[in-house]
Amino acid sequence: MAGPKLAASTKWYEFYYDVVKSPGGQFFYKLSEMHDKYGPIVRLNPHEIHIRDPAFFDTLYAPNPTVRHKYPPSTEMAGLPFGTHGTVDHHTHKQRRMANSRMFSKRAVASAQSLIHGHIERLAQVFESKCGTDEPIDMQTTFLAYTTDVIYHYMFNIQAGYQNNPEAAKSWRHSMEAVAQATPFSKQFPWLNARLLTLPTWILQPMLRQIQPDLAGLLGAHKLMADIVSSYVKNRNSQDKESGKTDIKPETIFHSIDQSNLPPLEKTPLRLYQEGLTVLFAGGETGSRLLAHTIFHLLENPDVLSKVKQEIIEAAGDSNQVPDVKILETLPWLTASVRESLRLRAATTSRLPLVLNQDLFYKDWMIPAGTPVSMSHGDILHNDEIFPEAMKFKPERWFDPTEQQKKMYVPFGKGTRMCIGAEFAYIEMYMSLATIMCRFDLELFDTNWERDVAYSRDCFLGEASPSSPGIRVKVRGDNKRFKKD
Numbered sequence: 001m002a003g004p005k006l007a008a009s010t011k012w013y014e015f016y017y018d019v020v021k022s023p024g025g026q027f028f029y030k031l032s033e034m035h036d037k038y039g040p041i042v043r044l045n046p047h048e049i050h051i052r053d054p055a056f057f058d059t060l061y062a063p064n065p066t067v068r069h070k071y072p073p074s075t076e077m078a079g080l081p082f083g084t085h086g087t088v089d090h091h092t093h094k095q096r097r098m099a100n101s102r103m104f105s106k107r108a109v110a111s112a113q114s115l116i117h118g119h120i121e122r123l124a125q126v127f128e129s130k131c132g133t134d135e136p137i138d139m140q141t142t143f144l145a146y147t148t149d150v151i152y153h154y155m156f157n158i159q160a161g162y163q164n165n166p167e168a169a170k171s172w173r174h175s176m177e178a179v180a181q182a183t184p185f186s187k188q189f190p191w192l193n194a195r196l197l198t199l200p201t202w203i204l205q206p207m208l209r210q211i212q213p214d215l216a217g218l219l220g221a222h223k224l225m226a227d228i229v230s231s232y233v234k235n236r237n238s239q240d241k242e243s244g245k246t247d248i249k250p251e252t253i254f255h256s257i258d259q260s261n262l263p264p265l266e267k268t269p270l271r272l273y274q275e276g277l278t279v280l281f282a283g284g285e286t287g288s289r290l291l292a293h294t295i296f297h298l299l300e301n302p303d304v305l306s307k308v309k310q311e312i313i314e315a316a317g318d319s320n321q322v323p324d325v326k327i328l329e330t331l332p333w334l335t336a337s338v339r340e341s342l343r344l345r346a347a348t349t350s351r352l353p354l355v356l357n358q359d360l361f362y363k364d365w366m367i368p369a370g371t372p373v374s375m376s377h378g379d380i381l382h383n384d385e386i387f388p389e390a391m392k393f394k395p396e397r398w399f400d401p402t403e404q405q406k407k408m409y410v411p412f413g414k415g416t417r418m419c420i421g422a423e424f425a426y427i428e429m430y431m432s433l434a435t436i437m438c439r440f441d442l443e444l445f446d447t448n449w450e451r452d453v454a455y456s457r458d459c460f461l462g463e464a465s466p467s468s469p470g471i472r473v474k475v476r477g478d479n480k481r482f483k484k485d
């Protein structure tokens with residue numbers, strides 16, 4: 001297998017690019033260079049193979065019943081082996097995912113529109129409070145507070161209240177940033193997080209405060225989840241097991257797991273706690289970025305923005321209410337803009353390794369069973385041959401997409417491990433975008449693509465430059481459209 005000899009002989013090669021070379025998380029660029037030099041299949045470290053060939057994506061990330069395990073070091077780094085995302089074994093994962101699935105069905109998520117509306121009202125108040133002032137809004141913090149509040153409410157029936165507490169929201173955002181910064185390091189020492197999380201809080205908290213105070217803030221989320229689970233478990237025995245079993249949406253994700261066919265060992269407090277954290281971490285940051293990036297692109301492209309606004313306002317007709325999600329999803333410019341924003345930012349920059357029980361064949365190569373093999377979404381979503389001028393925001397490409405473009409649209413991944421929250425992300429996104437963009441006139445404040453939007457580091461999700469103050473806007477006017485009386 002081709003690739004630099006040094007990379008094939010030691011993991012310190014990757015360590016150098018991810019941890020030592022400023023600003024960290026640089027190995028994914030090196031990986032691209034390896035492919036430019038050695039071709040579509042390379043050995044990137046002593047254990048792993050990486051493939052850059054969109055045509056192979058469906059084979060590697062195949063759906064059930066094809067068996068695909070995760071590669072333990074790639075899942076260990078989050079320290080949540082009992083959550084779906086951290087589950088290595090294919091069959092265990094399948095069962096755990098099935099137990100969660102009632103929370104994520106299209107019908108269940110659509111039924112949550114009024115719950116989401118409540119949080120959008122609060123979001124609109126933030127924009128309203130800055131209207132006409134010169135104070136910019138940091139969109140990622142504001143939207144993270146929104147997506148986090150929505151997840152806590154929908155998944156755990158809890159009011160987390162980040163939107164009502166700007167200091168808590170800022171500190172949560174800093175914690176998420178700190179996790180991202182630490183990811184290139186934890187990728188090299190994946191066992192570290194899991195070990196750290198076994199320490200008692202009275203040791204861990206002061207220790208983390210010394211290393212990185214924002215990381216210590218993360219323990220607040222762990223403590224809150226432990227409390228939510230403990231209160232759920234306390235009441236669990238007094239609840240009628242059948243209650244809510246036929247509802248479109250179970251009350252919480254824990255009800256969904258409890259009412260599933262999983263065996264009792266899969267319903268322990270530790271399992272619930274880790275699944276809860278998995279969903280919280282997987283859904284907050286991704287959704288808030290998508291929102292901030294889409295607004296960035298719309299403000300950079302005023303002609304597209306005016307078409308998006310116009311079609312939403314026309315769909316609303318005489319009503320002063322945001323159209324139903326079923327209608328929003330049919331609006332061509334809105335849908336195309338969201339798709340394009342997701343494609344352009346290719347959320348997950350990290351390679352996503354899988355392990356097979358059998359040998360895998362790629363062209364003339366035979367990859368022995370048990371070898372971790374990965375591909376990267378950016379290699380597909382930013383491929384100029386599939387998406388001409390791939391790094392440009394061109395929503396109109398989605399009006400008449402080729403079969404290949406439709407097939408290669410993979411921001412949520414594919415196969416057994418693909419995102420389970422895509423419907424949730426879309427609904428949360430369509431409803432808030434429609435409200436914020438139609439109600440307020442926004443303008444970008446000191447924000448540009450190179451520094452603030454394009455990624456410069458692989459921290460599992462792609463991170464903008466460390467010098468970025470974030471994507472910021474000023475609110476120039478309030479049209480009062482979709483404002484609740």
Ligand code: HEM
Pocket residue numbers: 084085086097151278279282283284286287290347348352411412413416417418419420421422424425
């Ligand atoms: C723009 C938004 C989002 C993007 C681009 C995105 C992308 C992804 C990707 C690529 C994966 C697969 C990762 C892997 O194979 O390691 C994933 C998994 C996952 N996502 Fe998302 N996601 C988004 C929003 C959400 C939301 C809103 C939720 C929950 C409310 C969520 C929950 C999950 C979960 C639980 C998994 C693990 C699934 C499993 O292993 O079965 N995601 N996401």
